[in-house]
Amino acid sequence: MPFFLPNFLLYFSSSPAFLFPISLYPQPFPSLPHCPSLPLSLLFPIFSFFLLFVCPLYTHTHTHTHSFFLPLFLCLRAMSQGVDVSGLFSEMVKACATVDIVQKKLVYVFLCSYASLNPELSLLVINTLRKDCQDPNPMVRSLALRNMTNLRLPSLVEYVEQPLTAGLRDRAACVRRVAVLGFAKLHNLQTNSEIDAAVVNELYSLLRDPDPVVMVNCLRALEEILKEEGGVAINKPITHHLLNRLKECDVWGQCEVLRILQRYRPQSEDELFDILSLLDASLVSPHPPVMAATLSLFLSLCSGLPAVSLAALERVRGPLLAACGSMSREMRFTALCHIQLLLRSVPGLMGVHYKRFFCGYAEPAYIKQRKMQVLVELVNDENVAMLLDELRGYCTDVNTDTAQSAISAIGHIGRSYSDRCLEILTGLLGLKQEHITSAVVQTMRDLVWVCPQCSDTVCLALEGCEESLQDSQGRQALLWLLGVYGERVSCAPYTLEVFIDGVRSETSLGVKMELLTATMRLFLCRPAETQDMLGRLLHYCIEEETDMCVRDQALLYYRLLHCGIEETRKVLHGRRSDPSLGVLIGRPAEPISQWACSFNTLEPLRQGTIETESASRGSPEHVTFDPKPNTDLSDTLNYSHIEKVHSGSDSTTQRTDSSADILASNITVPLSLSLSPALSPEEFEHLWLQQQALHAEQDPEKMKEEEDYTYMEERIHCPAIPHCSPQNLQAAMQLVNIQTLAFTPPHTLPWRVYLYTHTQRTSSADMTHSTLILGELLYTGEEATGDGLSGRELSGKDGEEEGVKVTLKQQPRDDKALKGFLSILTTVLHTLSSDRA
């Protein structure tokens, strides 16, 4: 015995708890002679220990006068700590035949955990359980019934069915609750068996049970049993019954009922509004789960009534804000994530309450980051000073993640308020803190990509910040900026030289690639200073570099230089900025239906993590859009037009530009489109209206010709286009250098898109015609096609054919260019349309 002791003490020293029932409670120790049948190998030493040392301490008498209690207790502790105690199963089967409820419960916990390992022995338990189902005490009955079904043994199903059916008619509600759910468990145990219609009917009738939990459990059970048929039938009487009894249920029941009611479609508007007004109180419930479930139901009921949905969002603002200040930070986080969803449709919803989203200094980083994302959305002329002041405070946060997201938040605000933000960002560079500088440089890169007008300030600020840049993301950003704006940063060659000198010890692939591109770009604008170092860099990369990507890239550039400087320039001078993002800053309010299905699910909580992952990235060109439609489309375009040899470059811009070139060159007229000079929405509107006025004076004909401008209407057959997401459409148009300015949301009628582009056509050797084309895509749906729209149908079909009406206005007039443009546009729309199908 003594040699057991040290081991035992070691094992349990971390959990002195088992001593407490003895020392603290004036309760008796179960006298050991009552432990006859305990050859419990594991527990034996423990008992010996008690016998020797602990028992003498005992003076009182125990209320649980059964012998199993203590070993049971210890055994379960071991079980929940992950120790395998399945060997004790047969002992436990014996132990469950007791009158003591506490002991019974503990034994059942054990049995349910290990039943699947011992199906034969479990059969022995069934007898006891069935006997318990006849017990006069309802608690014992419900306990037995619950555990009978929790054993999860298909072999036991035949013994379980009868007591379950009896349980449905039990006097005590607690037994009925268990029995109802028991049928769901049984069904899932043997999914391929037939559904017993009698049981289903019984469950439907129990929806009228006086106990609300039984009612809700019936719903849950029917949902599971009838999963194949789409769940429990929700018809008008059931809906009204459930709604009337909603008040009786507790929070959990209400959530369940509200969730299931989402499937209901009211038959009339009156009924709908009756339901809505009935639910109004739970919309502002102080319990966030009820509030969220109700809003979810509201949104699904009113999917056709945007105004009502918006009113519901307004109404839910108070409770959501309260949840944002909840004691539990997890709840706060959930509420914040859902507020972000609401803001997608109603950007101004929380405008007045922006101070509620200021971060507390003790809040965890993940809440702070979400709050900043919300704050960025809430910025307006009145609060911008206050907000930036607050955000600047977070930039020096101890947590680097928080600091970096604060900096990028400032960058986002910089798209609308660039001066103030750049001032803050440049100030931060002065701190010479590694992580801050890195984040600032990345933010500046992203900002310049969107707002090219900021580039002057950024170029000035870049001087000298390479010293405090350590991480690869930051250095990549710096290199990109130096490459693109190299001619304006006086020290750019020197900075690059430092990088090139250290390229041997460089470990990051991204930095090497970026360095190559940046040096090439700088060489194009400052050849004298850069030539030597470019030579060294290319030599190193081609001769010594082991990574294939870098080597290939270097070889590509080397060969490109052989083709001549003009060719190189064409490939390397991609776009420096993306004005479209700048124009579309005030993101159009999304329709509620876009996110309504993910409301009150785990989806919104996950998005943030994905966003932060994608936040670490390379050059802005690569990620401006959702990459999928981008590559897809350019692939398809390339596929149909491949002529030129495409040297293996991985840069999206290059591919974009060349595919546009290919597309343009394939059309009979040598035509190229370009986006510059950019057109502001105001200018666009002005031009459009001006020409419309001119046009209105004339007789509306298919083709209107003036001296300096042309007007043209076409009908393109591409039915799927109006259902295409604006992002996809915009991305596709961007590829061929058409700028989209404004959208109506998808699925709305009439659906419109406004776009513009500049055409350049070389008509003769040295003369280039350049024109501006403004366009409108209009889709009015079937009903509008016949009346008075005298468009020439391109498809040649009659008025029933769905088509998108294209109105183009060109200035100055150039028919060939216009035709060329139209064919490009048609190709894009058709591609997109077939993509959808």
Add this chain to the structure above:
Amino acid sequence: MISQVFILSSKGDHLIYKDFRGEAGSDVVSIFYEKVTALTGDQPPVVMVTPHKREQHSHKDLHFVHVRQGGLYWVATTTANSSPFTVIEFLNRLTALIKDYCGSLSEKSVQMNFALIYELLDEVVDYGYVQTTSSDVLKNFIQTEAVSSRPFSLFDLSNIGLFGAETQQSKVAPSSAATRPIQSSREQGGKSEIFVDVIERMSVVIGSNGVLMKADVEGEIRVKCYMPSCSEMRIGLNEEFSIGKSQLRGYGAAVRVDECSFHQAVRLDEFDSHRILRLSPSQGEQTVMQYQLSDDLPSAPPFRLFPTIERDSGGRLLMYMKLRCDLPPKRSLNVDCCCYCGFSLSQELSSPDQSAELRPQSRAVVWQIPRFPGGTQLSALFKLEVPGLSSASMLEVGPVGLSFELPKITATGLQIRFLRLTPVQPSPSQRWVRYVTHSDSYTIRI
């Protein structure tokens, strides 16, 4: 729908594991712990996904939703389309229940009461569906008695005189009085007591120019009831209590809140006329009323800071801080003042019992003031050695965060006029009312 529930200690020990639906094995516990600890920095997001390795063919992803309380991970696994509000509220409610039943929430109390917790879980959730969390219902089912984790202490005997006579009719209850298991009242003849807490959390931002930029108060009235039978309780609030901007009542200084919500069980028929809440408290703790007030506090913020920061000739950063407490005198508070900045430190404080230390990993100077009498002003001078001090380093100093607890004060001025129990309890019952204002986030910019 909840598939499993488990409780882990912060070190990853498995304390409780209960599988409700048998959809995934118990190995998810370790997967969860790996995922949680793999994330750096602060607490990871609430939700994580795992494409379950063993059952890749099963179409369901497992999602972990967890809540941290009492230093433990309370985790539920669920599917993607379940409501996060519901799961998190459930976990919070579960922790509250366990706290009610075990007295306190800690690794030790969970370990000692695991039988009770299994029993609770069994009654609360069936097949992944929450059945009930009302302690009124549960008290009929729960049989296991809680094991109190409070070690035996001689101080507990101090109130009992010779032969068990009570030495003093104590007017004050220790703050630990409300941390005992609710069930002990049944059999051990525990005192029938009721505790009403008015707890407010302030979050304040004071700008560098001393202007109050933001002041929010979130408050709640919590009732913790240890009475086996209490048919009705009436809580009277200040008569002047008003909700919203327009409505003002009474003549005195109005006590105003912006928004206010009540527990389902509260009956408000006397609220409009007399500001009385009526409810039948169930055993254990419940939040009766929640309210919030933004931007318009009835009194000035309790603390003001007057910082001066400059560089001395030796290249050191001098921070001279004057902290003023504007509370009425005779209140003595414990305040922690935490200023973000860097590097090594020498200090001069105005009293020996205060202390200041530099925490390098959080880059902050923490100035602890154990007793801060109301209406006074304290000052401290910190000298910081900053390598490579530049004017830009000054930008990095600040903000200052204060954490404190103001007993017997509510920032909104909400008071409880009376607390009446009907029917009059046969046994002597005790009613305790407590007011506390916490600093949720009290930030002063420099």
